[in-house]
Amino acid sequence: MKLFFSLRMRLLLLFVLTLIVPLIIITYIMPSYYNNLLTQDTTVLTESSLTSLTHNIETYLDELERLTVSPYWSEEVMSALKAKANGQYERADLYNRFLINKALYVTLPNFLKNPRKDILGTILLPYDGSVFVTSAYNFTGAVDDYPFTAQPWYQKAVEADGKISFISVHEQDYLKKPTPTSVFSVARLIKDTDNGQPLAVMMADADTVILDKIARDVKFNVSSMIAIFDDQQKLIYSTAPLTAELQRKVAAVGTNGQTVEDYVVVSKEVVPAHWNVVVLLSNAELKAKLAGMYLVGFMLAGIGIILTLLVFFTLSRGIIKPFKQMIQVMRKVQKGELEARVRIQGKDEIAELGAVLNKMIGQLNELIDSEYKAVLSKRNAEYRALQAQIQPHFLYNTLNGFIGLNRIGDRKLLEKSILSLSSMLRYILEHNDWTTVEEEIQFLRKYCELQQLRFQDKMALVIEIDPAAHAYRIPKLLLQPIVENAIIHGIEPMDRSCKLHIACRLERAGETDVQQSRLVITVTDDGTGFSQEHVDEKVDIGLANVRDRLLLAFHHARLDITSCKGEGTTVTMQIPLWEASQ
Structure with missing residues (x-):
């Protein structure tokens, strides 16, 4: 049951439904579709x-x-x-007869000259029974006493009453030739344009070789036969013999693309004559092509299924394995092993998911450490800050200073010093965890004033603060340990007067680069100093605590210490404005 609901089984089901089933359906349906398409395309090409x-x-x-x-x-x-039709020729004199004969034997043949060798000639049959033959070849003339009026083509022309008549294939047996030629013809009744009186029947003959030449110049993509039927469905010409039954079936076909016996029939009408040109395409060859398509289709389908199955199992393994690894890592994290990570391979979505999971675990670990360290550091910082401010020797010296002020009667200075101590204690004990730069500097000023009670003229204090930096927020008592360090380790050991300089300024990189703008706070003394090589050794617990608190509050802040032995020490704190503004 668990295997059925597994990811691999779902992928397999999706694979079967989206690929295998459609592939099998296409394998069976496409050949049938292509059979119809092939027949239609062949029909269209044949019609063209x-x-x-x-x-x-x-x-x-x-x-x-x-x-x-x-x-x-x-x-x-x-x-x-x-003149021939009205009997005037018989009554005419020799000159008029000469003119009539000239028109029919000379003038008319000049009009009938044709460069096409396949058009064999014409025959003109006036109503007086005479015959005039114009031929592309030198024949002796028409057969004597030939019954022209009894011929079907003659009667068809007379019935058409001046309109064109298309004559099916017939033998040219009315001419004196060794072997009659098969021709197809066009005949017309010549009528008087004034009164409509029939004057003659004229017929033009063309060799059926024309049909054979035209038909054999046309090629198709399968074996075929071409047949031409006249308006009476009588076979005029075919490129191969056709049985009477096949002729009857083909003549009865009404729509292109139908199958008759073993042929696909395509036809086209010769409009003026109402003849029908029919092409019979070999259906067996079309099916043979389709059988090849079936074979190729099944082979491709089989190869495709095998390849897609191999690809599926390969890809599914590559998909499922990382998920299993992620599950194992999450179980380890659940047990508290926050150092466990997913091994990332590739750059696809699964790799991206693994990277995000690793990042989440790392952030979780950092968050736990940060919260723990923040709470611990906050407690220790407040403890050390209070300890530094209320340690016994400081209070002892401060109170001794107060006694000295009282003895000399400088009650005004004594009162000011007591108020400063009281304000400092109130700032330490009552203020919240965060303060402004202005309030922190005021606290430092009061702190240094109390220290000056001990050192008198030995310590000079200079404080410079940019008014634009007043409102920025920093952790409470962040600067006090730095100032205390400067007094205790830098100024107190000296036997000369020293200066303590506290400065706060804004360094702006420009309006377009807000990320580089910083709040810079420096604490400088010109006391003992120490070698720059031993900076890390000289950073005591107080300054280490300041650095930790600074980085916990501002992740991109910096605390730098520079010192020179005999010249003094400078502690520089740099806080990005975008962090200090939050």
Whole structure:
């Protein structure tokens, strides 16, 4: 049960739901999707190719249609056809016959000249039964007594009554040729533009080689066949033989992309003739491509699953191991082992979490130490400060000074000294733990005045304080041990007059660099001094206590001692303003 709710099991479940299951679904669904997509893309590409193919066919049909309207371009030709249709040719004299024959044998062929070799020629059939053949090749002419009027294409042109008629593939058996040529044609009934009287039937023929050339120039990505059906669904042309059953099924297909037998059918209409160009794509090859996709898909899916499982177990181990280590460290901390730390590896979120945990443990340890030391230092500092101020020899000397003042009758100075002592005792006993710089300096002034009772003219006091520093807060009695040290160890051993200098000033780094601005307090005496090499040895318990209290109150503060033997000692205290302002 515990394993089921473990982080590894949850990651495994998440892995299966988000990766394995979709991968399996995609493996089965994607081939089907790509099958439809492949068929659709092939259909679209085929339709695009068919558009080009039908455009080429339409170009040839337009050219044939242009040839059938050539008689209308010449008044001489139209007059000749009217003479033929009305019987005027038979009654005309030799000159008029010459003009009629010239129009039909010379003028009309000039209009019918065509640079395309695949357009074989035209045949003009006036209503008097005569035949005029214009050919790209030198044939002898039409077959004698050929029944033109009985031909389906002739009747279709007459029924169209002047409109264009597209004739399906037929044999050019009406010309005197060794082997008839298969052609497709465009026919039109030529009518009198004045009264609409039928004058002749004209037909232009094109070789079916054109269709073969156009069809074989088109390539597809699978094996295919191209077939062309006329407006009666009769097969005109195909690149390969088609069974009658397949022809019937293909002709009945209404939508592109449908499957007939083993072919995907795509068609395009040749608009003017209402012919239908059909492409039959091999469905077997499309399925073969799809089978390859299935195989590749299954292989990739299998490899992907194996690789992702390996990656999962590797990554899950890398995720879970640090968490287990964190749990062990937290258990040690719970038992009081505050020195325990998480081993950090890498720079990811887990490593960041471990770093934060280490930092939290370190801060907890520091907080415990700080609180303990702060309480202890505060108690000892207050004890030592009171002890320093009320020690017996100090009170004894002070009281002796008071007796001396009384004997000489200097009651005013005696009263002032007693008031100073009283004020000092009140400051020590009644004031809170923090004070201002101004109040601390006032206390030091009174303290030094009492000391001067002992030393008389031997000690001179100079106090300089920047008014801007008055309001900054510092711990109570922070400076007194420094001044006491200067008097006892610096001035008292001397047999000459000495000076004690206390200064307080602000050092501002500028408005843009508030972090570097400091409150600087210096206590300087010109007494005995000592060698700079022995500074640490000369720092007694009082000054060590000051340094500890200073750093507990202001973490970025500094306490520096400089001394020279025979010249005196300077103690400098530097407190950042941003800390002193809090």
